[in-house]
Amino acid sequence: MKLISKFIFLLSAIFLLVLAGCESSEQPAADMPERITLGLHEHAKTFGNYTVHVNALTTDQLPSEVARAYRISRSKSRIILNVVITQKQNGTDKPVMASVTSVARNLAAQLKNITMREIIEEDAIYYIGELSVAHGETLIFDIDVKPTNIPSPYLLTYKQQFFTK
Numbered sequence: 001m002k003l004i005s006k007f008i009f010l011l012s013a014i015f016l017l018v019l020a021g022c023e024s025s026e027q028p029a030a031d032m033p034e035r036i037t038l039g040l041h042e043h044a045k046t047f048g049n050y051t052v053h054v055n056a057l058t059t060d061q062l063p064s065e066v067a068r069a070y071r072i073s074r075s076k077s078r079i080i081l082n083v084v085i086t087q088k089q090n091g092t093d094k095p096v097m098a099s100v101t102s103v104a105r106n107l108a109a110q111l112k113n114i115t116m117r118e119i120i121e122e123d124a125i126y127y128i129g130e131l132s133v134a135h136g137e138t139l140i141f142d143i144d145v146k147p148t149n150i151p152s153p154y155l156l157t158y159k160q161q162f163f164t165k
Contacts, residue, residue, distance in 0.1 A: 035142070035155040047154050051093065052145050053084040054158045059130065070119060072130060076164040079139075081114060083127040085147055098147040100127035104139045112139070135164040 036045055044053045059067060059078045067074045083100050086093035097118070104112040114129035133139065138161040146153035 033152050033155055035157055037157040045156060049088045050147055051086045052154055052156060054143060054156065056081045056160050058162060058164060077132055078130055079133045079162055081129045081141060083143060083145065084125065085145055095125040096147050097125055098145050100143065100145050102129055102141055102143045104131060104141050107138050133162045133164065137162055
């Protein structure tokens, strides 16, 4: 009987430890910035002197010479995510370099990795990434932007539905 009591006590202790380990805090770490969700038809968010501009479109909408110049495959079933970061300098918005990462998920929570690449033109800096999309698919983009010399990234969520037919 004493052995059974010890066994039940041990099992109960293990159960409580497992249960305690399953609790998760959805709160972000104190030093981690909060993710901001852009509203419907909202394509920019300002953080102090910086503004992050976001848009996405099917690549068939790009002029063929632009797509060719940047090695982008034009298709109704492919999209391009475009991120631009500007900084207010002397009353004017100037493009700035940043570290930009993004991941997309659809409404079924399927993840789609996005490889972002930097494009530098004379007066512009773009960060673009391509991925495939199905007709009527809604993608939710988690975008992390860290301008040079800024300690913490700006975290954005952007949502858009795509029509490919």
